[in-house]
Amino acid sequence: MARLNIRRLILASTSPRRRQLMPLLGIPFLIKSDHVVEQRWPEEPPTEYVLRISQAKALAIPQVRPDELVVAADTTVLLDGDILEKPRDREEAIHMLRRLRGRSHIVYSGVAVWHPASQHLVCELSESQVWMRNYSEAEMLQYVATDDPLDKAGAYAIQHPIFDPVDKVNGCWLTVMGFPLCHLSRALAQFGVVVPANVPAACQAFTQRSCHVFPAILSQRG
Numbered sequence: 001m002a003r004l005n006i007r008r009l010i011l012a013s014t015s016p017r018r019r020q021l022m023p024l025l026g027i028p029f030l031i032k033s034d035h036v037v038e039q040r041w042p043e044e045p046p047t048e049y050v051l052r053i054s055q056a057k058a059l060a061i062p063q064v065r066p067d068e069l070v071v072a073a074d075t076t077v078l079l080d081g082d083i084l085e086k087p088r089d090r091e092e093a094i095h096m097l098r099r100l101r102g103r104s105h106i107v108y109s110g111v112a113v114w115h116p117a118s119q120h121l122v123c124e125l126s127e128s129q130v131w132m133r134n135y136s137e138a139e140m141l142q143y144v145a146t147d148d149p150l151d152k153a154g155a156y157a158i159q160h161p162i163f164d165p166v167d168k169v170n171g172c173w174l175t176v177m178g179f180p181l182c183h184l185s186r187a188l189a190q191f192g193v194v195v196p197a198n199v200p201a202a203c204q205a206f207t208q209r210s211c212h213v214f215p216a217i218l219s220q221r222g
Helices: 016-025 046-059 090-100 137-144 173-177 181-189 199-207 214-219
Strands: 008-012 029-032 068-079 082-084 104-115 120-132 166-170
Touching (some): 016 029, 016 181, 016 199, 046 068, 068 090, 068 181, 082 090, 090 137, 104 173, 104 181, 120 181, 166 173, 173 181, 181 199, 181 214, 199 214
Parallel strands (some): 008 029
Antiparallel strands (some): 068 082, 068 104, 120 166
């Protein structure tokens, strides 16, 4: 498509994590959100589910200027063929965390970038394998008591400084946080948007962890 003169981005999200990560791109943005029903269809694969919901979030934002792009994302956790979404209550969070403890699972994050004026939509899918540490029952219960798990797929935050549930990640760390910025950068490039920040460096400074997957991600065409 022709290069667009994009002035700023619109982050279609109520997620504090995504609002925290968005400035790492170095692009002006504002936040808008609309209600989207996040319900999986029967037999819908997790990859299609996160892409569909991220698209729905982007498409739901009204009154977007021609010089704006809408950015949205969605994340889910897959364990033993089961999708672990946001827990409904503390009891369900405990059940999820017991299942995850000491095991590996897959996290999928879908990213959608939408330009209403041209009706152009670009989607990206990121996948990471995550190994949870063998946290104690007391650690888990103390974490659940904070209610932090209740707005997170799989009932955990990888970045939580006290619970610190994850042992290692094979893939993108920010995928597990729900906002893979290298994949987003790749999507933005298809609209002619040049990201001014060094995203891999900014990401590693933010997470305080080295990343070995960004060269492969950024070298691929979306």
